Amino acid sequence: MWATDAPYLATCRGEVGPTPPVWFMRQAGRSLPEYRARKGTLNILDALRDPALVAELTLQPVRRLGVDAAILYSDIVAPVAAIGFGVEIRSGVGPVVERPFRHESDLDRLRPLVPEEDCPWQADAVRLLAAELEVPLIGFAGAPFTVASYLVEGGPSREQVRTRTLLRARPDLWAALLDRLADLALASLRSQVEAGAAAVQLFDSWAGSLSAPTYRRHVMPASRKVLTGLADLGVPRTHFGVGTGELLGAMADAGADVVGVDWRVPLDEAAERAPGKVLQGNLDPTALLAGPDVLETEVKAVLEAGRAAPAHVFNLGHGVLPEADPDVLARVVELVRAG
């Protein structure tokens, strides 16, 4: 079990330590040989039903890299899959939805999640990890907009055209959809925290396809429902998206303690857009592929810009790329610790 004053948790509360804590989005993933060996060709939605496997995959990067936090190995469509919406994850493609969300009647396919019945394996994995880990465990959920985009598009898409159309054309139906997805994310995250997770991160990976006015009107209420619905649990809440430079202020306003920033906006600029918030990020993931000198220069630039925020959790601006070398990830940890 981790300490309540672990560097990651203290930093999320706004306390500034000697150097920023560091973890990586997708730190448990294809870049690690032990991950590829252990997961094999098992589908992720099947892997999630095995608490010992989930615990092992979650622990692997902590052991290898010595990062300051673990994040529960999961997927943003896990809750909708658990209630039987009909979604699978295809290798090399991503989530694919058998019958996309189109009509009012599809709302009936989104019943509430009862974690202890629908996905008991998730809390079991969290309990295993809480017993084993010496650094805090971050709970994981997809934000309503991003999950909705998969349900509406039927799969991954470049610019979420059907989703952006639906929210304009049918704001009532859209709001009902997002509200159900907010309930799912909230139930999942509450269950993770009740089982022992020390923090949460809400992933709104594709919110960057929206303008700020559209986000505030059509998305923020649902994300706020998730984030504020966790307030009584007293755990730090991180709100992350990609290409969300325009939305950082709104994402902060939605009830986040920590705002995740992708690589497009330097952290000193982000600090002005989300005033008073702890920031997380934001090394360009391709800096890990560009050689040691570039890496060192860019890590230092992120550390320097991060000083403009009240406190800074070091991370990449998006997930670790599959082609990243684990030794280079370890080098990033070393550079961050060197300050």
Place this chain on the structure above:
Amino acid sequence: MWATDAPYLATCRGEVGPTPPVWFMRQAGRSLPEYRARKGTLNILDALRDPALVAELTLQPVRRLGVDAAILYSDIVAPVAAIGFGVEIRSGVGPVVERPFRHESDLDRLRPLVPEEDCPWQADAVRLLAAELEVPLIGFAGAPFTVASYLVEGGPSREQVRTRTLLRARPDLWAALLDRLADLALASLRSQVEAGAAAVQLFDSWAGSLSAPTYRRHVMPASRKVLTGLADLGVPRTHFGVGTGELLGAMADAGADVVGVDWRVPLDEAAERAPGKVLQGNLDPTALLAGPDVLETEVKAVLEAGRAAPAHVFNLGHGVLPEADPDVLARVVELVRAG
């Protein structure tokens, strides 16, 4: 032939008329039944070799919609294809490069473009159009970064990972690549203007995957070379990208007269980021799919926000979607003209 004081040209020069001129990116395209009928299954790179066909496809939306400008039917990889780099356009995929750009030796595959020898059909099409059109013809070229991304990735990609890696890891090689691509775009655009085009637009569709510091260092010099290299021709130059909210100031500084804005940044906000520049945009293309009331509301909001700019060319924030109804496009023109 058009008048030199045509509304589109006057607006690009900063003169404000009674209502903004309007045209649409990808107005010649799959949304028009006459386009589908005339182009059939012909590959676009083959279609471009037929000046009469290019002229016809360019004219179709002007006839049907009565827009204030035509844009030469072309593709951003046309110049690299014309010098034999080995690129094809696959239906439903986009540009695919046989041997991607990897090493110094690949620079040899990017010789200068001699338009009258390599693609005489392009100037022929422009001449046909200059004789026929009553509204100005806009010349077309892909910006160095976006064209480079196809050459480096080997095809379309979500986040240009290899490209972002190359520019960091090999800034020298990257700069040489962009400089060659700048020369290609410049040669193509000069030839289009010399054959009669009244304006140009430089498409940097994927520049939005970069931070502003990275853009300014690794991309802007090449785009500036193209735009400033046209200065002596005295035609309005529009500089457009998607997801480039962070880059609008830099894109303006690169030598543009008009800055194109995607749907993510309201035009009044964009006017602050690119002060003094004429703005083009930026109706969300999905507004055309969302019903007449939403359309009217959103067109009016764009017109209103556009008043914050010195002058405003109405357009979508990106290309017309293939599923857009031409009658709805016509309705947009009507709404813009109603002011």
